[in-house]
Amino acid sequence: MIRLERIVKTFEHRLILDHIDLQLEKGKIHGIIGDNGAGKTVLVNILSGVYQPDQGTITIDGKPVRFSSPKDAIRAGIAAIHQETQIVGKLTVAENIIMGDRSGISRSTWFVSWKNMITESERILNQIHYPLDPHRLAETLNLGQQQILKVARAICSSPQVLIMDEPFTNLSEQEIKTFKEIITSMQSSGITIIYISHDTDDILRRCDTLTVLRDGQVIHSGPNSFLGSIPPIRELLPIQDAFKYPRVPTRPGRKILEITNLKTGRGVHDASLFLRKGEILGITGTLGSGKTGIIKALLGLERILQGTILLDGEPFTPKDPHHAFSHRIGYLPEDIRKDWLHEDMPFSHNLTMSNLHELHGRMALHPELEAEAARRYITSLKIKVSRLDEHISQLSGGNKQKVAIAKLLFTDSRILILDEPTKYLDSSTRIDVYNLMSKCAGEGMAIIFISTDERELKGMCDRILVMKKGTCHNFFHRKETGRSFPLDLYTAPGEEPMGQSLNSPTRGSTPQRMESE
Amino acid sequence: MNIQEENLRLVPSVVLLSVLVGAALLTAGPITGETVRIFVQSTVPYGIIAIGLYPVMIGKHIDLSQFAIADLIGALIIVGINTQLPIAMIIPLVLLLGALIGLVNGIVVARLRVHPILTTYCMSLIIKGVMFIITKGRLVYLDSLDFLQVGKSTILGIPTPVMTLLLCFAGVMYTVHLTILGRKIIATGSNGRASFFSGIRIDDVKIIAFMISGSCAALAGTMAVAASGSVATGLDLSVNLSAIVIVVLGGTDLLRKGNPLGLIFGLLLFWILERSLIQYGIDEHYQQLFKGIVLLMVILANNGFHQLLEVSRKRPGSADEQNQTLEHSR
Incomplete structure (x- = not known):
């Protein structure tokens, strides 16, 4: 049993955690939910020894503990998969797993036994029933596999408690399923799981107990009542479905961007599309479908082998992001911390x-x-x-x-390209973003909205382009009368194999890196 | 508010500086104008080199070729003056040459992606090689000592070399902290990828930073000749390393962004330290040892002090009420 009592944490005079009390029983799955900025991640960091609380105590099995570093927490049996846990791409799977804790593989302080490292990492991967080649370089894994690698690293120290902070961001449906199986199998082997998410549906189904945080305070904590569909928790969670997609329909203006028969060096084989003023065009598709390839071409990051780009009727050959910006094409990258913001x-x-x-x-x-x-x-x-x-x-x-x-x-761009702008956001912030998009479209900007979330695409877009294997697979238009789109985006009729692809999602599905510096 | 915090980081440097100045005044006896002049003049090149290094280091790069550039330019000036070319023509030309060498450095680093340490060190070897060819390995002197008058003259009552240093400082600080280019240099140093996606041509920004460094090095070479009349001393890599130390002392390092006032303090500290060791009559053989230890201590003190500041900022209750919060009520 882990108890948190009266935990207080402030940053820069801002109260982040306001007297948190929490009890976590062994062998259960505990869910913690709340908006962005509610203090979820800080709570995780305190439990895993990254931060020290300003006030309050943590007790494990009745004994008070104090973690001055993550290492202390790991020694006490608490391991965490942080949102920002980094995989070192240039190291192998085995090295990434063993990285934190070498005690299991070698008696010597100074030397690493490579052989033991391989066998140990294989043992851990077997434990979660997810075989990966330990010799493989981590950068060749796709995002889902990397996420599983993080789990393997965390359980390397055989923890009693495993904390997972937003483990499902970036994963596809299939990968989420695998991941859930792993969680279930870990729980059955007696590991306590603390599970942080803002995806409410998901978490409500999985957890034994549920804690709701808002503005640094616990506003609900207790057994998971979702199974009985008891209303109170629903009310605590922010969003009513009807307000989710506040799109005000606009009448699209003239064509501002027109791409015909675009073929680039990588990813895009034959893509044609147009974009009108005041319109939101959704682009979706699986990894390797070429949806980012089109954008890279627009930013001049990918050489254009064939096809034309017309901007306001004028031919436009982009050279680099600077060139695109000067033609008032604005691009918001998916990974804003790495590719967009200057943190310091x-x-x-x-x-x-x-x-x-x-x-x-x-x-x-x-x-x-x-x-x-x-x-x-x-x-x-x-x-x-x-x-x-x-x-x-x-x-x-x-x-x-x-x-x-x-x-x-x-x-002050007239074309906005938004690459997964809501991925890491909770539902109330998402709505702020949707409102902004709607407002911008209303002011006559043209928006390209890249997303893999079918609901938000259907809620926000005028048209949706589904990319497949580097070509435009299908266009969907919003029905004149209603808000709904006619079909399921991914299993549209007329679906047929489009020939051999260079980017089959199973093999070469390393995330395509944007050209760096 | 942030600026004030940045300045607080300099407290250890300032304390050490005042101790050293005090001690120097107490022990050194009368300081004549002449000794100060000679001293200042001989250290001006260090200062100008450090100023030129500042934008490069803010961009998280380093330039080790400056001492070689300064040396080569010194030799070229002497050769030029000895062949009766007008000074008004020589100086713009050599500054241009310095910028050109910086351009090459920048292109190799930014476009060909060679590590700046390798690039600029190789460049320094190349320049030294060229210099050997020009001077044939001999020392070069000014035939007439007219040019030395530049070093002794004053502008508005301030010695010309010091004036040059100050102008140089003002120019670089203006560029880095008040112009678009400067903002781009800082951004590129902070996160290159993000800068690229923000529409900054980061290669160009890096190249310009190296050009600033190159032309400052050229200016430093000019001042060195104006002070001594020869390149007899032969600047070496240690000059460059000293310049790096000056910039770091001033609170800019390869991880944090810079602070304009810091550079001045770093420079003064370095000068006084150098000077006072001589003043105290410490044996020449031990001076290096002392210098190393003292510098390391100051840098450690700076860092430790910085951490202290961070801690006190994060501690609850130590709120200074002047922080106007723009935070919205929930």
């Missing part, structure tokens, strides 16, 4: 980064203009920052995404 720079500097000319006075950058822009976006996007020069690294995930979007809007 102030909020206001991040906001204005892509459109510095806006701030330029006669001689120098104008700090007043910058501050004014920052304040404007704080109000309109409800961004929670304590100072204009607060570093981005100190903001919560949802706020980072808002800053990212604000930065894109500040570029």
